[in-house]
Amino acid sequence: MRVLLVEDTAGLGEAVRDQITDDDHAVDWVQTLDFAEASVQTIAYDLILLDLLLPDGHGFDFLRKLRATGKKTPVIILTARDQVSDRIEGLNAGADDYLIKPFDLSELSARVAAVARRYRGDPSPVVHVGNLEVDLGDHRIRRSGLPVELTAREWALFEGFIQRPGMLLSRSQLEDRLYAFGAEIESNTIEVYVSRLRKKLGRDAIVTVRGMGYRLETHGH
Amino acid sequence: MRVLLVEDTAGLGEAVRDQITDDDHAVDWVQTLDFAEASVQTIAYDLILLDLLLPDGHGFDFLRKLRATGKKTPVIILTARDQVSDRIEGLNAGADDYLIKPFDLSELSARVAAVARRYRGDPSPVVHVGNLEVDLGDHRIRRSGLPVELTAREWALFEGFIQRPGMLLSRSQLEDRLYAFGAEIESNTIEVYVSRLRKKLGRDAIVTVRGMGYRLETHGH
DNA sequence: GGTGGCCGTTCAGGCTAATGTCAGGTTTTG
């Protein structure tokens, strides 16, 4: 499997390259969008790891161009913590996944493996919580077998819950998932999204813990 | 897990130290960058809590130096609300998370736990005390196997007890857990909450030490 | 270029349960 890494930070680039490279994975590492574009034109990559802030432009531009040419190569975005809101846009722009810096290298391996699995056509792992069936790779949810469609932000929130089912998530932790890190939020957006998630996933899916936050109900109803 | 707290405000420093210290977490508290630098050279910390405005310099300088030496110790920055631009800079400088003063102590716990988990990958620990079973991450309690629901303030108090089972906690220490530091309280709120906790956790769960404070009973009843 | 629909965001109104205080009782201490 051939991986293109687009990342201009030296330390991180090295670490990622070393982490991924093995018998099955070859990594080409470039540091500018220019090189990246040249690379995808000459080589058919199986996966692209894409930093967003690069010296000669924004990763989205590259991503959009790539998709515009019809290429469906899976793309994982590597984004800094203060650009979390970008991920919404990123998913819209055609990214398959994203990782927030700083991330565990093992986490990276897991995502890469997941993409590889999907790429080979193997089924991605499915998490069962209550009467929900969640396919993390595909961002697909079934509720009692019936498919449920979530919008980008609904998913962003829900993903927070699914990563550790049953764990109590504070309001600010949830806000960090939706907005640029540390952004002040004045309205009741979280409540609105929780409300919408409940409408789609079931009234009891998410439990309010007054004054503390929310948690995903882990056992069926 | 070993935590370095770099904070020059006495009251806040104490409160944070007390909040974090438990069987699993040892806290070293220093008040200047000088001491902080000396500390990180002699001890391998698992987490650093860093105030930005310190008597002998700015926290960023410390953070940059730390990263320059290749240390990847997770760092959570503690900063005042009005320094928005600092946030971006801080994340670029290599911080892992941010807490904006004034923050809830329970919020601090959550972040520390999250960072710790991110780096160790462990699930949240479950503590057993007497006939109580406490999951700190989930904020869940079982008493003889049966779930117990606590309100935000009840939990805030209880967290103080559970972190140091059997240790005597003074009234003012407990008050610090319920209210922002320094808030004087005139009524008998502590007594009321201790009473409410006893009703939910068992009459003997919390022992009164007349004139001194309270402590959590550690062996079953 | 226009238009319709979807999504994100905010607001207002209504509701429930958590909170803080008090008063009257109980226990401990000197």
Next chain:
DNA sequence: CAAAACCTGACATTAGCCTGAACGGCCACC
């Protein structure tokens, strides 16, 4: 025995939460 310290039921207040509705931006499609 009196005073100090503590306990706890009751209650008014309000913080915190829920949700329908409306608005505006953006994008795809015509």
